[in-house]
Amino acid sequence: MKIGYPCINLSLDCRSSRTFRLKNYSEKRLKEIIKSNLDCLLNILKYNKENRIHFFRITSDLIPFASHSIMNFYWQKYFKSDFWQIGQFIKKNKMRITMHPGQYTVLNSINQKVYKNSLLDLAYHVEVLDLMELDSKAKIQIHVGGVYQNKQESINRFIKRYNSLDDNIKRRLIIENDEKSYNLNDCLQIHKKTEIPIVLDVYHHECFNSGESLSEAFKLFFKTWYDEDGIPIVHYSSQKVGGKKGNHANEIDLNHFEQFIKNTLDFNFDLMLEIKDKEKSVLKAMKLIKNDPRFNSD
DNA sequence: TCACGTCAAGCAGAT
DNA sequence: ATCTGCTTGACGTGA
Numbered sequence: 001m002k003i004g005y006p007c008i009n010l011s012l013d014c015r016s017s018r019t020f021r022l023k024n025y026s027e028k029r030l031k032e033i034i035k036s037n038l039d040c041l042l043n044i045l046k047y048n049k050e051n052r053i054h055f056f057r058i059t060s061d062l063i064p065f066a067s068h069s070i071m072n073f074y075w076q077k078y079f080k081s082d083f084w085q086i087g088q089f090i091k092k093n094k095m096r097i098t099m100h101p102g103q104y105t106v107l108n109s110i111n112q113k114v115y116k117n118s119l120l121d122l123a124y125h126v127e128v129l130d131l132m133e134l135d136s137k138a139k140i141q142i143h144v145g146g147v148y149q150n151k152q153e154s155i156n157r158f159i160k161r162y163n164s165l166d167d168n169i170k171r172r173l174i175i176e177n178d179e180k181s182y183n184l185n186d187c188l189q190i191h192k193k194t195e196i197p198i199v200l201d202v203y204h205h206e207c208f209n210s211g212e213s214l215s216e217a218f219k220l221f222f223k224t225w226y227d228e229d230g231i232p233i234v235h236y237s238s239q240k241v242g243g244k245k246g247n248h249a250n251e252i253d254l255n256h257f258e259q260f261i262k263n264t265l266d267f268n269f270d271l272m273l274e275i276k277d278k279e280k281s282v283l284k285a286m287k288l289i290k291n292d293p294r295f296n297s298d
Numbered sequence: 299t300c301a302c303g304t305c306a307a308g309c310a311g312a313t
Numbered sequence: 314a315t316c317t318g319c320t321t322g323a324c325g326t327g328a
Contacts, residue, residue, distance in 0.1 A: 019305090020305095021304085021305065021306095022305080022306060023305095065306075067306095067307095068306060068307090070306090102307080102308090103307080103308055103309075104306075104307035104308055104309095105307090105308090106308060106309075109308075109309090111308085114307080114308065117306090117307070121307090145308090145309085146308075146309055146310080147309085147310080148309090180310065180311070181309085181310075
């Protein structure tokens with residue numbers, strides 16, 4: 001079991017997600033920002049190594065406007081050695097990496113332009129991981145997408161479009177159950193027709209399910225992962241204290257977390273903490289389970 | 299230096 | 314109709 005966090009490290013004063021306004025676009029600006037983002041990413045990974053954090057989600061903003069039509073700069077070649085160096089560091093330290101395209105990537109959209117842009121954005125995410133020479137255990141997670149007043153048709157459209165993707169995209173793509181449109185049961189239906197692995201978000205599952213208990217949900221989603229996909233991934237968060245349903249907590253609730261860990265003792269998985277204070281909660285969680293035999297066993 | 303409106307992009311649900 | 318949340322505040326103009 002590895003425990004990780006997404007995109008931003010609050011203990012460091014750099015961001016790997018710097019961007020700028022489209023109207024201020026220039027190649028010079030772009031190069032500077034990308035370089036700064038890549039340098040910061042390596043700094044975050046070094047911080048993670050020192051703190052024994054071996055799971056991390058790389059921000060989609062690493063390369064600003066990567067899948068936008070304005071982009072005519074061959075960043076893949078220009079920064080090839082930077083990507084390679086980061087990839088070597090990741091592999092040498094046995095780190096697990098994921099990425100998560102934004103809300104604008106909707107594979108099952110009924111709008112052709114949105115669909116087309118989604119394909120470009122997926123290709124960009126794949127390129128980042130490929131340039132780092134990471135294997136198929138490095139994953140790109142998306143949600144199923146929109147419902148468009150007809151869930152079954154929208155599921156079928158997802159299946160059809162997923163199956164038409166290139167293998168270099170499919171080998172990395174995984175879907176996550178969400179809290180309002182597509183739950184675990186829906187994802188399992190898609191898995192049957194596509195073999196796509198499912199990330200279980202336990203908080204989303206709590207908000208929206210088909211009656212499966214947590215351990216039932218674990219048994220079901222574990223079967224969707226194959227050897228080449230690596231250890232199954234779980235997302236964890238809890239509800240913000242006093243916040244609305246769906247809001248992510250600002251800091252980890254260690255009592256809730258301990259209960260979750262006790263309820264999942266039969267499973268070994270990598271755990272992404274989606275909590276606002278990022279690495280701070282990871283360090284607390286790691287301290288709590290440092291004697292758990294699953295922890296860093298791989 | 300700082301406040302705050304805006305930022306490439308979609309969708310659903312709440313208000 | 315407008316706002317909020319999502320992976321996430323950062324950018325940058327104008328005072």
